[in-house]
Amino acid sequence: xxxxxxxNLKEAREGLRxxxxxxxxxxxxxxxxxxxxxxxxGAFLEIFESALASADEADRMIKxxxxxxxxxxxxxxxxxxxxxxxxxxxxxxxLENYVSSYDSTAVTRMREAGAVIIGRTNCxxxxxxxxxxxxxxGPTRNPLDxxxxxxxxxxxxxxxxxxxxxIASLGSDTGGSIRQPAAFCGTVGLKPTYxxxxxxxxxxxxxxxDQIGPFTKTVSDSESIYNVLKGRDALDSTTISDETxxxxxxxxxxxxxxxxxxxxxxxxxxxxxxxxxxxEKFRALGYELVDIELPNIKHSLAVYYIVMPAEAxxxxxxxxxxxxxxxxxxxxxxxxxxxxxxxxxxxEVRRRVILGTYVLSSGYYDEYYGQGLRxxxxxxxxxRGIFEQVDLILTPTTPTCAFRLGxxxxxxxxxxxxxxxxxxxxxxxxxALSIPSGFExxxxxxxxxxxxxxxxxxxxxxxxxxxxxxx
Amino acid sequence: xxxxxxxxxxxxxxxxxxxxxxxxxxxxxxSILGYVKDIGSVSKDTRSVSPESFPVRNIMxxxxxxxxxxxxxxxxxxxxxxxxxxxxxxxxxxx
Numbered sequence: 001x002x003x004x005x006x007x008n009l010k011e012a013r014e015g016l017r018x019x020x021x022x023x024x025x026x027x028x029x030x031x032x033x034x035x036x037x038x039x040x041x042g043a044f045l046e047i048f049e050s051a052l053a054s055a056d057e058a059d060r061m062i063k064x065x066x067x068x069x070x071x072x073x074x075x076x077x078x079x080x081x082x083x084x085x086x087x088x089x090x091x092x093x094x095l096e097n098y099v100s101s102y103d104s105t106a107v108t109r110m111r112e113a114g115a116v117i118i119g120r121t122n123c124x125x126x127x128x129x130x131x132x133x134x135x136x137x138g139p140t141r142n143p144l145d146x147x148x149x150x151x152x153x154x155x156x157x158x159x160x161x162x163x164x165x166x167i168a169s170l171g172s173d174t175g176g177s178i179r180q181p182a183a184f185c186g187t188v189g190l191k192p193t194y195x196x197x198x199x200x201x202x203x204x205x206x207x208x209x210d211q212i213g214p215f216t217k218t219v220s221d222s223e224s225i226y227n228v229l230k231g232r233d234a235l236d237s238t239t240i241s242d243e244t245x246x247x248x249x250x251x252x253x254x255x256x257x258x259x260x261x262x263x264x265x266x267x268x269x270x271x272x273x274x275x276x277x278x279x280e281k282f283r284a285l286g287y288e289l290v291d292i293e294l295p296n297i298k299h300s301l302a303v304y305y306i307v308m309p310a311e312a313x314x315x316x317x318x319x320x321x322x323x324x325x326x327x328x329x330x331x332x333x334x335x336x337x338x339x340x341x342x343x344x345x346x347x348e349v350r351r352r353v354i355l356g357t358y359v360l361s362s363g364y365y366d367e368y369y370g371q372g373l374r375x376x377x378x379x380x381x382x383x384r385g386i387f388e389q390v391d392l393i394l395t396p397t398t399p400t401c402a403f404r405l406g407x408x409x410x411x412x413x414x415x416x417x418x419x420x421x422x423x424x425x426x427x428x429x430x431x432a433l434s435i436p437s438g439f440e441x442x443x444x445x446x447x448x449x450x451x452x453x454x455x456x457x458x459x460x461x462x463x464x465x466x467x468x469x470x471x
Numbered sequence: 472x473x474x475x476x477x478x479x480x481x482x483x484x485x486x487x488x489x490x491x492x493x494x495x496x497x498x499x500x501x502s503i504l505g506y507v508k509d510i511g512s513v514s515k516d517t518r519s520v521s522p523e524s525f526p527v528r529n530i531m532x533x534x535x536x537x538x539x540x541x542x543x544x545x546x547x548x549x550x551x552x553x554x555x556x557x558x559x560x561x562x563x564x565x566x
Contacts, residue, residue, distance in 0.1 A: 101546045237530040302507040313484060320485075322561055327552035333562040334485075342487030350486055351496060354477065355503065357484045367511065375510050413502050 004029035005164040009073060009221035012167050016062055016072045023058040023072030027051055027116055030074045034119075034165045042140045043150075043159040045079055047119040048086055054116040061114065069224050071114030076160045076169040079120045080127055081212065082201040083107045090203045091135035092125045094344030095325045104201020105233045106170060106212045113228040118166055121156030125346045126316065127177055127205045129153045130418040133409055134348045141405070142185060144442055148402040151181030151418075154215070158185040161215045168216045168225055172202055174209045175304050176397075176422025179434035183397035183446025186436045187215050188463070190222045191422075193453050194429030195240040197226075198233035206311035209304075209426040219435060219463035226456060245454030248388065251461065255282060255449075256292035256390035264298065266417055267399040270440040275396050278437050278447045278466075282394070285465050292386055292393070296379045300424040303379065305416060306359050306372035307427075313356025319344065351412065380428040387430075387452035392462055395421045397434040397446035425450050433459040435467060472500050 004026055007015065015021050031047065038044055051074070058072035077083060080090040082100035084107075089095040107117065124134035132140040132155025140155045142148040143163030150159040154171025158181035161169050171178040173191040182189025190213040197212045204210060214225035233239045262275070279289055321327035321340030328339040345353070359368035386393065399420055408415040425432035430450050437447035447466070451458045464470075474493040477500070481488045488496070544557065553560040 098550060101543070101550055234532065296513065299510050299513060302510045305503060305507050306510070317485075321552060322559060323547075324550035325552070333564055336562065337485040338487040341485055345486065347492075350481075350488060350492070351499065353484050353486060354480045354488075354496060355500065357480045358472075358500070361480070361483070368507070371510055371513075372507075375513055378513070411502075412499050413506055416503070416506075 005033045007167065008217040009070070009167050009224055010218070012073050013069070013071070017067060019062075023055040023062065023116060024052065026072065027055040027074045027118060030118065030164075030166055033163075037143065037163050038165060040141065040146055041143045041159050041163050042138060043121055043143075043156040043163060043165055044076065044119045045089070045091070045122050045137055045156070046087060048117060050086070051116055051118040058114055058116055066114075068114035069228055070110060073115055073168070074118045074166045075110060075115045076119050076121050076157060076166040077107065077117055078123050078154050078157050078169070078171045080123060080172060080203040081106055081170055082203070083117060083120075086120070088120065088203070090126045091123045091137055092344065092346065092349070093136040093326060094319050094340070095203075096136070098325050100201075102201060105198035105235060106229055107201065109228050110170075121154070121160050121169060123156055123171075124153035125349050126203065126312070127153040127172055127174055128312070128348050128352055130176070130180055130415050131403070131405075131408065132156060132181070133405060134346060136346055139405060142402050144186065144444065145402065147404055148443065149184065149405055151184035151398075151402060153177040155181045157215050158182055158187055158189070161185070161187045161217065168214055168221060170212055171215055172205075172210055172212050173426065174205045175308060175426050176419040178213045178215065179397050179422045179432060179446070179448060180419060182215055182434045183436075183444065184402040186444030187217060188219055188222045188436070189213065189215050189434045190226060190456070190459070191425060191432050192226060192230065192456060193240065193245070193431045194426075195238045195244075196431070196454075196456070197229045198236040198239050200233055200235035204315040206308040207315060208311060209308060211426075218469055219433070219460055219467055220469050222433070222463075223460045240454070242454075245452070247455070248452065249391070251391050251458050253287045254390045255287050255289050255392045255394045255462075256386055257289055257394055258294045258297060259291045261294060261297050262395060264399070264420055266420075267396070268401070268440075270401065271396045271399060271445060274438045274440070274445045275447070278394070281466065287462070289394070290390060292390060294382050294386060296375065296382050297424050299375055300379055300427045301416065301420050303372045303375050303427055304419070304423045306368050307376060309352040309356030310360050310369050311356070313353045313360065316345075316349065316353055348412070376427055379424065383424065383428040383430060383450075384452065391451065391455075391458050393450040395448050396437075397421060397448040401440045401443040401445055421448055429453060431456045431459055433463050435463050472497050472504070
């Protein structure tokens with residue numbers, strides 16, 4: 001039998017069901033792995049004391065013959081997803097001592113499915129970043145090369161799965177924060193259709209872009225967790241049902257490649273040559289690959305850096321040192337705000353909130369935010385239109401493999417460009433999946449598939465085909 | 472954007488930043504805004520998304536109490552830095 005920490009979700013469930021090992025043994029194996037490995041990686045901010053009690057509860061249920069999709073399986077959550085009675089800080093000093101007052105819907109559904117939530121993982125502060133270097137509690141390192149970043153913002157969740165410290169984890173994706181670290185760490189990462197997974201209890205970055213999704217070792221596992229998480233939720237009015245976006249065309253294994261977008265600046269040679277092999281492999285699997293034109297898609301990142309800071313500046317206004325979190329005294333009530341936000345927020349958060357304030361300010365609103373929204377509509381139209389001709393759009397997930405710690409921290413724009421291929425899916429709300437596609441030396445590379453709204457099923461079909469998983 | 476402008480925006484956002492940070496931000500904003508500026512060159516004559524393409528809208532719940540008054544009060548108050556007698560405590564606002 002495989003070592004317990006090497007099991008994927010499907011294998012772990014099978015072993016638990018057949019009584020080959022207990023949930024306690026499985027969870028303890030992962031906790032030992034964390035003890036041994038996480039000192040150098042820094043994926044976790046906290047291991048929950050409740051983990052072993054949850055495992056024992058799962059073992060009782062297994063003995064009673066219960067069979068639930070995640071029963072007894074150790075899963076980690078990003079530090080911006082609320083779990084009642086447990087700390088949740090969004091990796092920010094301003095929420096350092098915050099204890100969740102309620103459960104996020106994602107946590108409720110995972111627990112109803114039997115998951116053992118073992119701890120919370122490090123991320124860029126308020127999910128703002130592409131390397132997990134912006135955490136107030138120090139960076140996370142890539143478990144495959146400790147000199148490199150794990151990507152971000154959900155870098156801790158990606159590193160935890162990649163480093164065999166849990167079987168799966170949850171992250172959140174606003175512009176690539178699940179897919180980019182999944183690619184850098186060699187795991188599978190899914191950003192579902194906007195509204196597919198409830199955002200209730202997710203600490204908001206940009207509400208029109210944010211989605212929760214899983215990191216897993218296989219595409220089948222991604223699908224299993226997606227099935228647990230998805231669905232309407234009365235506590236998030238933007239959630240959709242399976243009927244919201246009916247299927248428009250039969251799946252015909254037709255993949256579009258936005259060729260000119262792939263010639264953007266800054267794409268490494270190894271990513272380019274890996275992408276050629278990816279195309280070959282899909283062809284060999286019987287897929288038809290066609291070049292497509294998406295003239296506005298190249299503006300996605302620019303639109304993103306208007307819409308996201310604008311929404312963030314509004315969402316983060318609630319951290320005022322009055323209702324929760326960190327509080328710093330000033331001379332009077334107003335000065336309390338200045339002091340609390342000035343030292344509670346880290347540099348990147350201050351940068352984006354001030355930028356968001358600018359693009360929304362009178363005199364610049366139409367030039368930036370107004371034009372950004374119009375262009376967002378155009379990009380959305382363009383992408384949705386293309387899905388009448390092709391089932392999927394294929395790109396690399398990232399323009400390079402994982403970069404070195406410190407390599408991009410001095411130049412925010414170069415960091416932002418790491419999300420060039422992932423941002424369009426958030427702009428248009430469509431689902432996207434990153435799966436491992438090869439290596440540059442020891443560093444993993446990823447491919448990204450995008451599908452039309454509501455067509456996660458097609459992503460899973462093609463993803464399993466590519467990785468040779470049985471359907 | 473000069474550093475005075477950055478300080479003015481920080482003032483609006485209620486964030487205290489140092490002059491050095493304002494100066495760094497003014498340089499960084501020049502590069503970020505230079506990058507996003509290219510959206511201005513795209514024709515504004517973009518078709519707006521038709522309502523049918525986003526079928527999710529106006530989902531409202533009934534306007535009635537969803538739980539007993541005070542049910543969540545202690546839990547939420549316990550998160551506040553200062554509280555007194557079932558209220559969040561702040562400094563005097565009107566002198």
